[in-house]
Amino acid sequence: MTDLLEHARPIDADAPQYNASLVRRADQHESLAAFWVRLDGDPVPFEPGQYMTIGVLVDGKVVQRPYSVASDPAVAGAEGYEFYVRLVEGGTFTPLLWRLGEGHRMRMIGPKGKFTLEPDDDRIHLFISSGTGNAPFVAMMRALLREGRPRRAVFLNGVSYARDLGYVEVVEEWRRTGDYPVTFVPTVSRPADPLNAGWTGRTGRVETIVGPVCDELGLIPADTVAYICGNPDMILSAEATLLGRGFPEASVKKELYWPKGKEPRGVAPRPGASPIE
Ligand SMILES: Cc1cc2nc3c(=O)[nH]c(=O)nc-3n(C[C@H](O)[C@H](O)[C@H](O)COP(=O)(O)OP(=O)(O)OC[C@H]3O[C@@H](n4cnc5c(N)ncnc54)[C@H](O)[C@@H]3O)c2cc1C
Missing domain, CATH: 2.40.30.10 (Translation factors)
Structure with a gap:
């Protein structure tokens, strides 16, 4: 109440x-x-x-x-x-x-923020996101496309339910037309839920498909840079997978949407709270 x-x-x-x-x-x-x-x-x-x-x-x-x-x-x-x-x-x-x-x-x-692209980086860009963590990657690809120098990208987005996937039409259109060389890999983590009835794509949390996708697409540290954005647990897990595969730390960039372990704090005013919440 x-x-x-x-x-x-x-x-x-x-x-x-x-x-x-x-x-x-x-x-x-x-x-x-x-x-x-x-x-x-x-x-x-x-x-x-x-x-x-x-x-x-x-x-x-x-x-x-x-x-x-x-x-x-x-x-x-x-x-x-x-x-x-x-x-x-x-x-x-x-x-x-x-x-x-x-x-x-x-x-x-x-x-x-410093979660930005390296200038003139011709490595494959492995974009890994959970939920709305896909937003910065959409901005990056939109800008690169406008500049006429899209960079080969593999774009992973993990959600609980298929209805939570965002920018699917935008990315699928790029892929279909070949305007942007992107491989889009969405995954849902709750395949048995009725909300995901009819889903035929990948299943499992996005961090669990990082290794398999690297193997399938031949993504190796020598020619890949990874950007990971969204849920902190996902980020740390995906990062561990990449470091375990020999990616140097400098090739794994991260944007955490909240600190690990933090829950929503609700709206009740706290004694002594700052005027800017
Ligand atoms: C650099 C940066 C960029 C961000 N960009 C986005 C963005 O593009 N889109 C976006 O939706 N959020 C983004 N966030 C998160 C956003 O700033 C807020 O934390 C979020 O909207 C919740 O705000 P709130 O005041 O309603 O919840 P709060 O009362 O502040 O509670 C925060 C808690 O909500 C949960 N939470 C926060 N964000 C999410 C989320 N996206 N999905 C599920 N649970 C979440 C976590 O448990 C977190 O500890 C970003 C955060 C950072 C630090």
Whole structure:
């Protein structure tokens, strides 16, 4: 009950801290959605793989979280910055974000982050993601495609249910047309669940298919660089697999979406909490 009441807290419609607007949202289902947020002034340049921090004010206090940008930097002025977000039950910010309609004012700062591509790297790019951890890889491929220099990629995305897979049409279209040389390898971790009825693709958590995929596609440390993003347990497990196969640490880049072992902390105000949650 407390949570419901806290989630019903009014979100400030206007505030001096707001510098952006939610210009579009597209709900994939009740707990997954893409959000486009556009800055009031000129867009701030960013590198694919970096993140922005978006937030709203509740009772005059900023509530904000970082999100990887999924869009190409080139469209930030016209379309805004695209974020692909999962609603976290009991989370602090995402239940607020889910209540926002198009046009709502927001605060957005950034970019930040070092989870970016190496310049002129002609190795095969092994992108490994769980859930919405696919977002930075979509931004990287979109930008490389626009620049006319796509890099051979193997793109793994693990989800619990097939309906959670994102950007499938975008990536499948690249593969089908040959516009982007990408091998897309989605996997679902709960194949026996009725929600996955009819799924004929790979099964198992994404970290369990890293080794088999490397073997099948001949991905070796000499000509492969790996980027891993999303759930920290997945990241550490996939990293261990790659290091065990002889990948040097410098060839395995990681973006953890939360610290290992951390659970959603809910929305109840904590004594002495910072005004920025
Ligand atoms: C650099 C960076 C980039 C990020 N980019 C994205 C992104 O593109 N898309 C996205 O959905 N999230 C992303 N996150 C996570 C995001 O910042 C929030 O932690 C998340 O939205 C939950 O916020 P909350 O306030 O609702 O939950 P909180 O009250 O802050 O609770 C956080 C907890 O929620 C759980 N959690 C956090 N993120 C997820 C998730 N994606 N799926 C399942 N459980 C989760 C974890 O248990 C975590 O400890 C990113 C995090 C970082 C550090």
